[in-house]
Amino acid sequence: MRRSQVQTRLNGNDIDFLCEPRQSLLEVLRDELGFTGSKEGCNNGNCGACTVIMNGRIVNSCCVLAVETEGAEIQTIEGVAHGEKLHPLQQAFLEEAALQCGICTPGFIMSAKALLEREPNADEARIRHWLAGNLCRCTGYDKIVKAVLSAEPQLQEAKQS
Amino acid sequence: MTTVEKPVYSVIGTRPIRPDGVEKVTGKAQYGADVHLPGMIYGRILRSPHAHARIRSIDTSAAAKHPGVLAVVTHGDLPAADDRVEELGETAVNVRELSSNILASDKVLYRGHAVAAVAAASPHVAEEALAKIKVDYEVLPAVVDVRDAMREDAPLLNEARRTKSMGGQVSDRPSNIASHNQFKAGDVEAAFAEADVVVEREFTTKMVHQGYVEPQNATAAWNSDGTLTVYTSTQGAFAVRAQLSEILRHPLARIKVVPMEIGGGFGGKTVVYLDPVAAVLSKKTGRPVKLTMNRAEVFEGTGPTSGTYIKIKAAAKDGRLTAVKATLAYEAGAYPGSSVGAGAMTMLSPYDVENFEIDAYDVVVNKPKTAAYRAPGAPAAAFATESAVDELTKKLGIDPLDFRRNSASRMGTRMVNGIAFPRIGNEETLDAAINSPHYRSPIEGPNRGRGVASGYWFNAGMQSSVTAAVNSDGTINLIEGSTDIGGTRASLAMQLAETLSVPYETIRPTVADTDSVGHNDVTGGSRTTFASGLAVYEAGMDVRRQMCARAAKLWSVDPDDVVYEGGKLRCTKDSTRELTFSELAKQSARTGGPIVGKASLLARGAGGAFATHIVDVEVDPETGKTTILRYTAVQDVGTAIHPAYVEGQIQGGVVQGIGWALNEEYAYDESGRMLNSSFLDYRMPTTLDVPMIDTIVVEVPNPGHPYGVRGVGEVPIVPPLAAIANAIADATGHRFTDLPMSPRRVLEALEGLE
Ligand code: FES
Numbered sequence: 001m002r003r004s005q006v007q008t009r010l011n012g013n014d015i016d017f018l019c020e021p022r023q024s025l026l027e028v029l030r031d032e033l034g035f036t037g038s039k040e041g042c043n044n045g046n047c048g049a050c051t052v053i054m055n056g057r058i059v060n061s062c063c064v065l066a067v068e069t070e071g072a073e074i075q076t077i078e079g080v081a082h083g084e085k086l087h088p089l090q091q092a093f094l095e096e097a098a099l100q101c102g103i104c105t106p107g108f109i110m111s112a113k114a115l116l117e118r119e120p121n122a123d124e125a126r127i128r129h130w131l132a133g134n135l136c137r138c139t140g141y142d143k144i145v146k147a148v149l150s151a152e153p154q155l156q157e158a159k160q161s
Numbered sequence: 162m163t164t165v166e167k168p169v170y171s172v173i174g175t176r177p178i179r180p181d182g183v184e185k186v187t188g189k190a191q192y193g194a195d196v197h198l199p200g201m202i203y204g205r206i207l208r209s210p211h212a213h214a215r216i217r218s219i220d221t222s223a224a225a226k227h228p229g230v231l232a233v234v235t236h237g238d239l240p241a242a243d244d245r246v247e248e249l250g251e252t253a254v255n256v257r258e259l260s261s262n263i264l265a266s267d268k269v270l271y272r273g274h275a276v277a278a279v280a281a282a283s284p285h286v287a288e289e290a291l292a293k294i295k296v297d298y299e300v301l302p303a304v305v306d307v308r309d310a311m312r313e314d315a316p317l318l319n320e321a322r323r324t325k326s327m328g329g330q331v332s333d334r335p336s337n338i339a340s341h342n343q344f345k346a347g348d349v350e351a352a353f354a355e356a357d358v359v360v361e362r363e364f365t366t367k368m369v370h371q372g373y374v375e376p377q378n379a380t381a382a383w384n385s386d387g388t389l390t391v392y393t394s395t396q397g398a399f400a401v402r403a404q405l406s407e408i409l410r411h412p413l414a415r416i417k418v419v420p421m422e423i424g425g426g427f428g429g430k431t432v433v434y435l436d437p438v439a440a441v442l443s444k445k446t447g448r449p450v451k452l453t454m455n456r457a458e459v460f461e462g463t464g465p466t467s468g469t470y471i472k473i474k475a476a477a478k479d480g481r482l483t484a485v486k487a488t489l490a491y492e493a494g495a496y497p498g499s500s501v502g503a504g505a506m507t508m509l510s511p512y513d514v515e516n517f518e519i520d521a522y523d524v525v526v527n528k529p530k531t532a533a534y535r536a537p538g539a540p541a542a543a544f545a546t547e548s549a550v551d552e553l554t555k556k557l558g559i560d561p562l563d564f565r566r567n568s569a570s571r572m573g574t575r576m577v578n579g580i581a582f583p584r585i586g587n588e589e590t591l592d593a594a595i596n597s598p599h600y601r602s603p604i605e606g607p608n609r610g611r612g613v614a615s616g617y618w619f620n621a622g623m624q625s626s627v628t629a630a631v632n633s634d635g636t637i638n639l640i641e642g643s644t645d646i647g648g649t650r651a652s653l654a655m656q657l658a659e660t661l662s663v664p665y666e667t668i669r670p671t672v673a674d675t676d677s678v679g680h681n682d683v684t685g686g687s688r689t690t691f692a693s694g695l696a697v698y699e700a701g702m703d704v705r706r707q708m709c710a711r712a713a714k715l716w717s718v719d720p721d722d723v724v725y726e727g728g729k730l731r732c733t734k735d736s737t738r739e740l741t742f743s744e745l746a747k748q749s750a751r752t753g754g755p756i757v758g759k760a761s762l763l764a765r766g767a768g769g770a771f772a773t774h775i776v777d778v779e780v781d782p783e784t785g786k787t788t789i790l791r792y793t794a795v796q797d798v799g800t801a802i803h804p805a806y807v808e809g810q811i812q813g814g815v816v817q818g819i820g821w822a823l824n825e826e827y828a829y830d831e832s833g834r835m836l837n838s839s840f841l842d843y844r845m846p847t848t849l850d851v852p853m854i855d856t857i858v859v860e861v862p863n864p865g866h867p868y869g870v871r872g873v874g875e876v877p878i879v880p881p882l883a884a885i886a887n888a889i890a891d892a893t894g895h896r897f898t899d900l901p902m903s904p905r906r907v908l909e910a911l912e913g914l915e
């Protein structure tokens with residue numbers, strides 16, 4: 001099958017890649033570019049494990065065709081920490097024990113990050129509503145919701161400094 | 162947190178960050194599907210569209226010619242398998258049946274049964290080639306419900322199958338009932354005759370899936386020297402190696418299984434599906450081959466847990482449970498081996514009941530072969546017992562927890578298998594539930610109700626092997642072989658830190674491949690923190706002994722005069738002689754070489770776990786939807802090594818139980834086709850479906866472990882089904898006996914009431 005060239009921005013770097021029209025963004029990220037932090041749980045938009053931020057919005061990367069990302073700005077879990085400095089959400093997930101197996105964690109962090117960038121003071125109900133597209137089978141969500149709540153003040157502090 | 166006689170610990174009971182945490186929150190952790198090897202190609206599997214059919218022929222010639230295809234395999238590419246049962250860690254499997262489940266031989270026994278596989282340059286090309294494989298099926302009548310399968314005129318999955326009973330009897334007629342066992346004591350009929358109240362009910366539950374978010378995957382590299390390396394997502398690398406060895410007839414030492422990070426298992430990732438297929442595809446092509454399942458394949462082609470039918474009759478006298486008679490029939494799926502035995506053996510454990518008679522049937526049906534799922538067998542059985550007990554207490558007008566307290570099992574009470582309980586924490590758990598803020602608060606408002614239920618799980622011991630290598634700078638590499646699904650690297654490192662009185666941060670735990678550590682059984686049966694923890698403790702004690710001997714040598718004193726205390730070595734005869742752990746570690750080269758503590762053991766003394774749950778619900782009479790308003794899970798954990806991960810296990814188990822109670826089921830049409838094999842239609846709980854889950858951790862130390870550890874992970878899924886049913890009965894006045902209690906079912910029942 002003929003491959004097309006796509007130019008895009010990934011975690012702040014300009015990149016280009018070749019892909020088949022039938023390949024999803026998730027597949028290209030994982031299999032072609034070696035960014036395996038985004039996970040595949042269902043490949044049809046029902047689990048959120050593949051969540052990335054594209055042009056400021058969260059998307060299920062399994063449901064985006066790679067060719068659609070021409071000119072887009074994409075952020076994946078690999079672009080969230082600054083070197084050894086973790087993002088407050090990542091730190092909160094660790095401290096609150098918000099992951100068990102961890103397969104859902106990249107998706108939850110990307111979703112939660114997009115939420116807190118819009119609504120830095122989101123309450124429990126809002127967080128639960130926003131994260132309803134991300135499945136976690138291990139934690140029962142309790143510690144995930146608490147981790148997001150506990151990251152809020154840290155995130156605001158980090159912004160101010 | 163309730164505490165019973167607890168020693169003072171310095172590391173145990175704290176909440177440090179897990180050693181693998183940073184990798185997992187930054188996306189760097191390598192899970193099975195993340196493996197990429199040079200020259201790697203991709204495989205896909207063709208699966209049966211029929212629930213039951215004979216395979217007349219398979220024509221793979223067109224697929225093999227499809228551009229980009231490198232190999233096609235069928236059952237004929239697997240070595241002939243013996244018809245014999247092998248013990249594989251937690252479960253025993255028949256090798257021939259396992260092999261036929263990997264790739265179907267003469268018959269397909271369920272929709273989704275693997276039939277052939279293709280390896281190609283890309284997964285898309287492999288997928289295209291699957292469409293070119295021609296399978297000629299003779300479709301046979303299918304049977305998908307356990308009670309239908311037990312009928313004498315039911316279609317037979319295997320004409321040669323006879324029913325085996327306890328004591329070795331074999332039926333003379335073929336049957337789908339693979340086995341019948343009985344547990345019996347006292348005189349149930351006499352107890353029923355003199356009871357104050359008797360309740361008799363029938364319950365059903367549907368097949369449900371573990372629902373781990375990461376699909377199965379395997380990448381195999383068959384090397385030209387005949388060694389095989391398999392990278393996979395599994396709860397037990399050694400169990401995978403053993404199954405590969407049996408199926409491929411290849412020596413254990415020539416197979417290396419590399420356990421990648423695992424995205425959930427809950428019992429489902431103990432048996433192999435893809436690994437042998439990837440291996441034969443790799444052997445045929447000379448290339449590493451990666452196979453991954455999609456979600457529909459996970460639902461249709463891996464092992465969920467049984468649908469069940471349970472009939473129970475229970476009696477009470479003088480405010481206590483006095484007799485239970487029960488029949489349990491569990492769907493094993495395509496091959497024998499459901500968890501009905503564990504259901505029968507756990508269903509009465511919370512009670513000291515003298516008279517019982519339990520019949521347990523293991524039944525094959527045209528559905529995927531079931532696998533373990535968190536406390537396998539126990540939740541459905543507890544659904545029946547705990548619902549019946551609730552009804553008894555309603556009839557007697559007694560508080561349901563007081564009734565349970567009056568009838569509670571304790572040390573010395575005999576389980577249904579005749580074995581007496583050692584020290585258990587059932588009564589302490591019930592007391593903590595009775596005194597909990599939740600239970601003491603009123604439940605008010607229309608359409609609201611409260612339910613309680615208890616549950617039990619054995620917890621397992623089994624084999625573990627670890628080494629603790631002391632480095633010259635005083636840090637320690639802990640090499641273990643137990644898959645870390647939810648924080649066991651942390652819980653094991655913490656136990657080593659406690660044993661050696663060294664900082665937790667100085668220990669680096671690694672989950673090693675099968676070439677690099679002694680045999681470890683699966684992470685299952687809630688065994689890892691207990692049994693591998695015991696091995697870690699022993700390895701730590703081994704390090705202490707070696708260090709005492711070294712210090713004695715350095716000081717030219719008798720080893721008996723050296724003690725290890727608080728991370729220091731001291732001479733009891735000479736107070737000027739003292740060395741810290743790191744100081745002595747630095748001198749290991751000069752004092753006899755590396756210091757490596759080892760332990761390999763078969764852990765005995767696993768401590769059973771009890772849980773009692775309290776739940777408040779509101780049932781919407783317009784839609785039939787049940788909302789969980791408040792949930793409190795009380796559980797005896799022995800000792801909570803890392804309390805946050807203990808709470809997490811409890812919360813996760815509860816929410817799986819909520820899903821099982823309210824929404825989850827394998828829905829089938831008459832032909833045996835699963836109708837909801839996606840996460841959209843098989844609705845697992847989301848953040849919106851559950852509240853915060855409160856936990857009350859009770860600590861009654863297990864005498865079989867130096868730190869009192871019991872298993873934690875499984876029992877939390879046992880009580881929720883009944884607790885929620887009891888709460889719905891309280892809210893609506895209607896007793897639900899069939900799961901799931903979905904809005905449609907609830908609405909139908911409530912409309913029937915009017
Ligand atoms: S993998 Fe994309 S939503 Fe599940």
Ligand code: FES
Nearest residue numbers: 100101136137138
């Ligand atoms: S931590 Fe395992 S799925 Fe969320």
